[in-house]
Amino acid sequence: MxxxxxxxxxxxxxxxxxxxxxxxxxxxxxxxxxxxxxxxxxxxxxxxxxxxxxxxxxxxxxxxxxxxxxxxxxxxxLGRAFQLTNLFPNLSTLENVRLAVQVKSGKGYDLFSRTLTHRELIDRAMAHLSAVSLADRAQAIAATLPHGDQRKLEVAILLALExxxxxxxxxxxxxxxxxxxxxxxxxxxxxxxxxxxxxxxxxxxxxxxxxxxxxxxxxxxxxxxxxxxxxxxxxxxxxxxxxxxxxxxx
Amino acid sequence: MLRSILSDDLPRSRWLALALLAILVGLAVAPFLFPGAKSLNVAAKICVFIVLAASFDLLLGYTGIVSFAHTMFFGIGAYGVAISLTRMGAGWDAVAVGTVAGLVVAIVLATVIGLFSLRVRTIFFAMITLAVASAFAILASQLSDLTGGEDGLNYRLPAVLRSSFSFGDTWFGVRLNGRLLDYYLVYGASLVLILILLRIVNSPFGSVLMAIRENPFRAEAIGYRTVVYRTIASCIAAATAALAGALLALWSSQTNPDTTLSFDIMVDILLMVVIGGMGTMYGAVIGAVLLVFAQNYLQDLLAIANKALVGVPLLANLFHPDRWLLWLGVAFILCVYFFPTGIVGRLRQKR
The missing domain is CATH 3.40.50.300 (P-loop containing nucleotide triphosphate hydrolases)
Known part of the structure; x- marks a missing residue:
């Protein structure tokens, strides 16, 4: 509460x-x-x-x-989606969501493993992208998405924070x-x-x-x-x- | 295997892959391909500056931190080894003590600067680092008992790194002496340091750094403590710069403010990173190679052009070896104008 x-x-x-x-x-x-x-x-x-x-x-x-x-x-x-779209503009759509998933995993201070080897984070990020029907734009750079898709990505980031x-x-x-x-x-x-x-x-x-x-x-x-x-x-x-x-x- | 060594960060451009391979192999065989004191010196400098530029790119290109104190950490590493070799004599124990001392000082200083001032806006942080670095450079030249002042320190390297040390006759016409060993020490250490940095920027930690560069406000909002991440990145960059400094001190057997602490070097590494391509480790590599090359051979090149143009009134003067800085400047402006994302950014676009 x-x-x-x-x-x-x-x-x-x-x-x-x-x-x-x-x-x-x-x-x-x-x-x-x-x-x-x-x-x-x-x-x-x-x-x-x-x-x-x-x-x-x-x-x-x-x-x-x-x-x-x-x-x-x-x-x-406490999870928040912003009124003005507030993304990581030059990162991929998937990476925007993966970063939010990563917060909870506690892996942010992991310096020596490769990001791509953490499949579970990527899979969960993909699931959240699917939930806002953005899965097919996963590799697109966030700044290049149309406005409506950016709003959806904003919501996907919020979902990913669980x-x-x-x-x-x-x-x-x-x-x-x-x-x-x-x-x-x-x-x-x-x-x-x-x-x-x-x-x-x-x-x-x-x-x-x-x-x-x-x-x-x-x-x-x-x-x-x-x-x-x-x-x-x-x-x-x-x-x-x-x-x-x-x-x-x- | 290759993916693991390069931490999944493949060149993603045939020309970039070729250039990197040429640099890797070229530096490895440099002592045999280009024998002579000057070319070996240039090769070793390239190795050291690749590490220095790459560590600066971790700050500027990956985290979005503008710092002018990077040469300070380079100098701390160099003076650490130089002072201990001067005081303790030419042994490996002195090298170890100097390196560790340099690392500790660099990391402590980076932490203090980071925690105190990474909360402020980029431009103010840049000003603070400028002030700290200037103060440090003055301090280094004033404490002449310890640092040798403006003249710097001249010292003897451990015996196995001197040219008098021989471990065989000649091989492909090159004398197998301590200098050769020293070069491969610098080469090997630089290679390892670059691969470590490459791993760090492609780790989960590295992904947070890029998020902070892209949008620090949102990085905070999704739960990352940006001050902590920025401070850790500063410490890693400072430690790597200090190690690069230690390598330089181990190579050149003399350390002075001009070669380690001067603002000229700060500008050089800034240019290396920008020309090569910010936010790519490979960009720092390419930028460092190009700049060190230009600094050492542009004059020779101009001398040739000057000879060819003898008698042509204006042109001969324009291509006089003394004008090398002018041409370097022109080259930079063209580079930045035509490759705003740096050479690596350009090459990767073209896929």
Whole structure:
């Protein structure tokens, strides 16, 4: 279980994430929605360790991880896919995923064996590539893939980390309509397993409605609504946040 | 078998394979093919600089670390052996002590620099290494009691490496003496060091280094502690450079700031790596061979051209042996312009 308590980060006087307390249970998919600039990605950065919290706590399975560096959090089971595609551009598609598989194997400090002799890592990486239907592009250089395939590779890297908590930051952004189902099927399959915590930042409301067990609304850094999809989407406060009838939005 | 020795990193280009084979065999038979003190000296320098450039490529080409302190580690290795041979006399015990001392100092210094400054951005790290290396070069020339100052140290090599040592008469017209043994010591050690580096860059550890070069932010995000990996890579590069320095000291029986610590050498190895092809060990090999060759024979070549052009007003002057640096510069610019990925990158593309 992942939990944040009064999680806050200030840039100067501005609180980009302001006292957010929220617990994410195993086996549930929680969507985090809110207008642009609401602090969704910043909230993700605080959880996965890309930004240090000003105050508040993050706990993973009861362990306080607030001050741990990002690599340590990943090794503890926190997996993150990024909003802007964030790959190893001049390495092959397969190598991008193999590197993620290698983290868990603990072979990163192996200086004297040949990478190619570790077949099991390569085979597992290939399996993850197949899961996002990229197996036939395994030898392609990541930077040469079309945008949609790069998004899929991003998800394959996340799968390869085999985390307990999956964090998707707009996984379908910029994808063509016919490619979106591949990603949604993968997310649905992870949810099906029932033992993983899934956090999803997404703008497409139909995606959010169909996948989520729960929706959390952020607005100006604050958590303003939390509940079942049907309740939250139709609530006044969400309309207010999205339509901007309160002061200072924009 | 070959795959295992080369750690699966095959040349992947017929011309590259031929060039590497020519270098391997050419250096092996150099004492017999090109007898004479100068050519043997050039061959030994090539061996040493191949190792030095390759160890620098581990940093620059594989890990994306820009360091200007690489000659400092080269100098530490050279001075380690030079000082111990000067102080302890010309024995193998002195060589061993000097080599180990050089290695320890190099690794400790690389660790300290790495842990303190590898967190900062590339350009700041480059500046820090520049400052440390300059300070070290000044220190080496000031501590003249220990290092001999600007003049450096002249010392005697272990008996079996001197030209007075003979282990037979002649073979194919070449005297079988200590210099020949010394050359093959340098050749063998360089070959082993290159193969070790080749293994390291093709190991799981090496794959993480390339990931860090490509995208340090993402390497952190998937769970690699980049500072630790960068520091280990710096230590390996420093240790290898120190060993290359020790080999140079064992070859030349004199060590001074010009031949080991100067900024000129730093620029040379930077050029070797860039011209050969960053991020490929073979590139460092090719680059080192070309540059050492050019430095030693371009003047001779120009002298020939100059003779042929005697009487032609402007050209004769342009091809005067004293203009060799100009031509070296022109060659580099053309090289970088036409082979932005280096010679090896170009050859591998062409498949």
């Amino acid at each position: 992942l939990e944040t308590k009064d999680l806050t980060i200030r840039f100067g006087g501005h609180a980009a994430v302001d006292g957010v307390s929220c617990a994410f249970e195993k086996g549930t998919l929680t969507s985090i929605v809110g207008p642009n600039g609401a602090g969704k990605t910043t909230y993700f950065n605080l959880i996965s360790g890309q930004l240090p919290a000003t105050s508040g706590r993050v706990t993973l399975n009861g362990q306080d991880i607030t001050t741990l560096a990002a690599p340590r959090r990943t090794r503890l089971g 985390p307990d908590v999956f964090m998707f930051d707009e996984p379908t952004a910029g994808m063509s309509v016919d490619e979106v189902p591949t990603i949604l099927d993968i997310i649905a399959a992870i949810k099906q397993r029932g033992d993983k915590t899934i956090l999803l930042v997404e703008h497409k409301m139909d995606v959010v409605r169909s996948l989520s067990d729960r929706i959390v609304v952020l607005h100006q850094g604050k958590l303003v609504a939390d509940g079942k999809p049907a309740e939250v989407i139709n609530s006044d406060i969400v309309r207010e946040a999205y339509l901007g009838t309160t002061a200072g939005n924009g």
